[in-house]
Amino acid sequence: MSNSIRIATRKSPLALWQAEHVTARLKALYPDLIVEIIGMTTKGDQLLDSPLSKVGGKGLFVKELEQGMLAGEADIAVHSMKDVPVEFPEGLHLAVIMERENPYDAFVSNTYASLAELPEGACVGTSSLRRQCQLADRRPDLRIEPLRGNVNTRLAKLDAGEYDAIILAAAGLIRLGFESRIRDCIAPVDSLPAIGQGAIGIECRIDDARVQQLIAPLADRDTTDRVLAERAMNARLNGGCQVPIGGHAVLDGELLTLKGLVGTTDGSRILRAEASGPRTEAEAIGVRVADALLGQGADAILSALMGH
Numbered sequence: 001m002s003n004s005i006r007i008a009t010r011k012s013p014l015a016l017w018q019a020e021h022v023t024a025r026l027k028a029l030y031p032d033l034i035v036e037i038i039g040m041t042t043k044g045d046q047l048l049d050s051p052l053s054k055v056g057g058k059g060l061f062v063k064e065l066e067q068g069m070l071a072g073e074a075d076i077a078v079h080s081m082k083d084v085p086v087e088f089p090e091g092l093h094l095a096v097i098m099e100r101e102n103p104y105d106a107f108v109s110n111t112y113a114s115l116a117e118l119p120e121g122a123c124v125g126t127s128s129l130r131r132q133c134q135l136a137d138r139r140p141d142l143r144i145e146p147l148r149g150n151v152n153t154r155l156a157k158l159d160a161g162e163y164d165a166i167i168l169a170a171a172g173l174i175r176l177g178f179e180s181r182i183r184d185c186i187a188p189v190d191s192l193p194a195i196g197q198g199a200i201g202i203e204c205r206i207d208d209a210r211v212q213q214l215i216a217p218l219a220d221r222d223t224t225d226r227v228l229a230e231r232a233m234n235a236r237l238n239g240g241c242q243v244p245i246g247g248h249a250v251l252d253g254e255l256l257t258l259k260g261l262v263g264t265t266d267g268s269r270i271l272r273a274e275a276s277g278p279r280t281e282a283e284a285i286g287v288r289v290a291d292a293l294l295g296q297g298a299d300a301i302l303s304a305l306m307g308h
């Protein structure tokens with residue numbers, strides 16, 4: 001027992017890649033450690049046909065993994081930070097944030113090289129309200145159609161001719177070996193990424209000192225400060241993952257700059273704010289950006305969305 005660790009994960013190819021990645025990092029540190037991967041099905045995986053914004057609920061992709069840890073069936077859960085809710089159940093916490101992959105959204109198409117090249121009225125697949133909002137703002141002429149499923153399924157739907165282009169997180173494509181499918185990395189001014197996009201987080205029981213000590217070296221300091229700023233903004237806005245909120249922090253030495261965005265799904269209103277400060281104040285910077293957005297009326301936009 002003391003020389004083993006059990007990882008709870010979803011069973012999608014991307015989730016399994018992330019669990020294997022954590023396994024490899026742990027094995028490199030502790031060659032004798034026994035690592036077991038426990039695949040679980042979450043509610044989010046079962047509801048792949050309904051738009052996520054409708055089935056709603058925070059933590060759709062993490063709850064079963066958390067229950068597994070609380071029941072003592074697993075020691076850690078590996079998540080895409082993008083899918084991790086602001087709050088954790090009692091007894092669990094986010095212990096480690098690992099180094100970030102490319103955090104931007106990717107334009108994927110078999111015909112066109114970029115968003116700018118799409119002809120008028122072209123059909124773009126995405127079910128993310130954040131992507132819809134920014135796409136509609138940039139290109140009101142486009143037809144935006146729902147697109148759900150794991151990364152492989154989404155690519156297959158594009159290849160079947162259902163869309164002229166689709167938007168996916170670059171990180172998922174790169175990790176699964178589909179980097180060559182990225183025609184263009186969308187600049188953050190055109191599609192501000194989701195909070196935590198591209199980062200992997202590890203959750204564990206708060207009282208499990210042995211496991212926390214084991215995984216501590218996997219933390220990446222830069223990614224941690226950036227994602228803490230993004231998540232502090234989200235917490236203040238009280239936003240789940242299913243509202244058009246974007247947040248992205250960058251570091252320039254010790255200076256952290258966070259850009260935030262809240263909008264309507266149809267792109268008719270978009271609020272933007274930005275703040276900078278020392279990285280040691282990452283969370284305060286997140287709160288400042290959130291307050292600036294709230295000062296512009298973000299509250300009304302978000303409560304209208306949650307109410308439907």
Ligand SMILES: NCc1[nH]cc(CCC(=O)O)c1CC(=O)O
Pocket residue numbers: 080081082083167168169170171172196197198199200
């Ligand atoms: N919402 C599902 C999800 N969760 C994490 C990623 C991509 C990888 C990441 O952001 O770490 C994706 C797919 C996507 O948005 O294209």
